[in-house]
Amino acid sequence: MTQSFPLNAWYAACWDAEATRNLLSRTICGKKIVLYRRLDGHPVALDDACWHRLVPLSQGKLDGDNVICGYHGLVFEPGGRCIHMPSQEMINPSACVRSYPVVVRHRLVWIWTGDPALADASKVPDLHWQDDSNWVGDIETLRLPCNYRLVLDNLMDLTHETFVHAGSIGDASVAETPFSVTHSNDTVTVTRWMLNVDPPPFLKKQLGKPGNVDRWQIITFQVPSSIVIDGGVALAGTGAPEGDRSQGINHMVVNTVTPESESSCLYFWSFPRNYRIQDERLTKSQHQNVSAIFRQDEVVLTAQQKAIDENPDKEFYNLNIDAGAMWVRRILAARVEQDSARGLSKGTLQVAPAE
Ligand code: FES
Ligand SMILES: [Fe+2]
Numbered sequence: 266m267t268q269s270f271p272l273n274a275w276y277a278a279c280w281d282a283e284a285t286r287n288l289l290s291r292t293i294c295g296k297k298i299v300l301y302r303r304l305d306g307h308p309v310a311l312d313d314a315c316w317h318r319l320v321p322l323s324q325g326k327l328d329g330d331n332v333i334c335g336y337h338g339l340v341f342e343p344g345g346r347c348i349h350m351p352s353q354e355m356i357n358p359s360a361c362v363r364s365y366p367v368v369v370r371h372r373l374v375w376i377w378t379g380d381p382a383l384a385d386a387s388k389v390p391d392l393h394w395q396d397d398s399n400w401v402g403d404i405e406t407l408r409l410p411c412n413y414r415l416v417l418d419n420l421m422d423l424t425h426e427t428f429v430h431a432g433s434i435g436d437a438s439v440a441e442t443p444f445s446v447t448h449s450n451d452t453v454t455v456t457r458w459m460l461n462v463d464p465p466p467f468l469k470k471q472l473g474k475p476g477n478v479d480r481w482q483i484i485t486f487q488v489p490s491s492i493v494i495d496g497g498v499a500l501a502g503t504g505a506p507e508g509d510r511s512q513g514i515n516h517m518v519v520n521t522v523t524p525e526s527e528s529s530c531l532y533f534w535s536f537p538r539n540y541r542i543q544d545e546r547l548t549k550s551q552h553q554n555v556s557a558i559f560r561q562d563e564v565v566l567t568a569q570q571k572a573i574d575e576n577p578d579k580e581f582y583n584l585n586i587d588a589g590a591m592w593v594r595r596i597l598a599a600r601v602e603q604d605s606a607r608g609l610s611k612g613t614l615q616v617a618p619a620e
Pocket of ligand 1: 315316317318319320334335336337338339
């Protein structure tokens, strides 16, 4: 089976607060990686297999900025080079583990899994609502037993809200309203405006005003696997579609999904809002509500992956509602293709020892 995820890309490895002075083991794009923080606070990501006998470095310990393997005591510096071997003066120059480019941005630690020469920090997905002081929301990680693209499909097509999330955010207007799709080389946007509709219970409560609303869902994908959903409602006819959201409420669903393997992924999400931002109880209750909604998605996605595995000879059919997801899959397939044209597929990257 061809690998479904591009490697020349930034993926979220963990939340900023999870990278500490303890060794954290993660699987990212099929690679075992150990993460920690240097004494100056900068995060480090190394292959989680010792050069000597492949014992996970995450089972070792930190000594200053370096990792000591827990088996025979080889010491590796943050660049991945071995700087100490027991019982010998000479250090084999090939003794190194791969060190990955890492960037901290928008409350997440991002790792570049491809050719380090191509790692451009300006290409980290824009999830700024997570650290913008005008927005507030809690964060959460889910580990889902499915291919990461199933999560992207799910988020690009919110028609499923009508059926999976009936009673909270889903009602007939989502599935009945047409939408538009635009795309570039690395983004896809799905826009849906539901004009003069009865708001679903969750949003009605947040708005706190009677009457029909204009409701929007503007979904933006950024390569390789981040999706931000700009959502909200404003009193009907008060100009929200033209840009005046003052009579409404606005939240973002910020999602980034990191493949662990072809059949599991880490799903980092938050639900920032820009109203009543001092209200911590509201932050907590909104997070709980959205978390319960995502548990409903988890049930569907788990069952979907199982059915895919049980039906290897069957394919997906595409409908109009899949237009956004299809563009996402096309962009990802093109990125995987580019990787293999560069000779970069799983396990083939040769990394020279650090100088
Ligand atoms: S396996 Fe790491 S030092 Fe031997
Ligand atoms: Fe959902």
